[in-house]
Amino acid sequence: MNEKRKIRVATCSLAGCFGCHMSLLDIDEKLFDLLGVIEFDRTPFTDIKHCGPCDIGIVEGGVSNAENVHVLKEFRENCKVLVAIGACAITGGVPALRNNIDLWDCFQEVYLYEGGLEGNQIPNDPELPLPFDKVYPIYEVVKVDYFLPGCPPSADTIWKFLTDLIEGREPKLDYEMLHYD
Amino acid sequence: MGALVMSKAITIDGKSVSFIDGQTIMDAALAAGVYIPHLCHNPEFEPHGNCKLCIVSVNGRNMTACTMPAAEDMVVASNTPELDSDRQALVQMLFVEGNHICPACEASGNCQLQAAAYYLKMLSPHFMHFYPPREVDASHPDIFLDLNRCILCELCVRASREVDGKNVFGISGRGIGTHLVVNAASGRLGDTNFAVTDRAAQVCPTGAILIKRQGYKIPIGQRTFDHKKISEVQMEPVKRTEPEHE
Missing domain, CATH: 3.30.70.20 (Alpha-Beta Plaits)
Structure with missing residues (x-):
């Protein structure tokens, strides 16, 4: 009861590849140290579907559709500190390569020219979020407090960043830890 | 201070840097091993001054170091938090x-x-x-x-x-x-x-x-700037030609 309250952390991947989440898991045995001081709210690790009040929100991936915006806003509303992790969250990244290709051309290329299991058709279920014309970095949609670049940032970089943040220091990356690739 | 007045000099971030007439602030800085950030400047070619990264404060006014001719007693500030x-x-x-x-x-x-x-x-x-x-x-x-x-x-x-x-x-x-x-x-x-x-x-x-x-002949992680800062790399060719300035 009187134990020091654990820091509550939520994570999500929007238009990303989960590579940043994989890199977080790459801190290996340090995960035990990490779980000694934090607990997870919404994240793919817990499968909790909605974000509650949190200390830190970590967002991977850019904003490419309407659902991404809903998730991102939920994170911003609930997290005291919001962190953009990885190239996609910070610049749009590889998904933003489609930004100068017409959305309809993308759909035709993916769904019409080479048919899928259900033949040549564009998915149109109301459950599916509507895609945007472009992929945006998350800071163009909500205020972001910290940026952790990399594609993905290495496990050591993530560990350094998180320990700085959790222990109340301004996160600081050495030269070799700052990468955009 | 004020000892030999053999050559003309400017001051960059408190360091005395000698120059010869016709040299820009950038030329003098590169020759003296003083790094001023730059992208569009390459000593092989005519300076252009279009990227503006080499902006320095010269006697309190901002100038591009690659195009500004060095003149005696200029006081130049480059490595400041404001300019960076x-x-x-x-x-x-x-x-x-x-x-x-x-x-x-x-x-x-x-x-x-x-x-x-x-x-x-x-x-x-x-x-x-x-x-x-x-x-x-x-x-x-x-x-x-x-x-x-x-x-x-x-x-x-x-x-x-x-x-x-x-x-x-x-x-x-x-x-x-x-x-x-x-x-x-x-x-x-x-x-x-x-x-x-x-x-x-x-x-x-x-x-x-x-x-x-040539794609990915050198893997990501082993490339020029993966371990070396641009300040070191851009000063390397200068070091090799330094004796010429004697």
């Missing part, structure tokens, strides 16, 4: 004005734009992205021209004109419409006499001009 903050903003604007998707670029790790951003500790591009529509020209048998990554430093323009004597490249348009053009009726690189051995094919600071069939 201005430089970071300039680099951030270069990032959002083009389409610089580092994870998908063959120049990543060898890119001077990226390296300048690392040097200036840029964590995000900060401004709204333009995502401008730009072309990729793959018409040349040996060289790609990817205008998504062009930062208009004009190094290829200068190299082609001054060293190769070919005038393959030029700049057209004004303001935000400024863009690199290719000197051919078709506008395509494949219709010029541009060759992979040209100096202009080697000077691009980003991945706008890429030699074909």
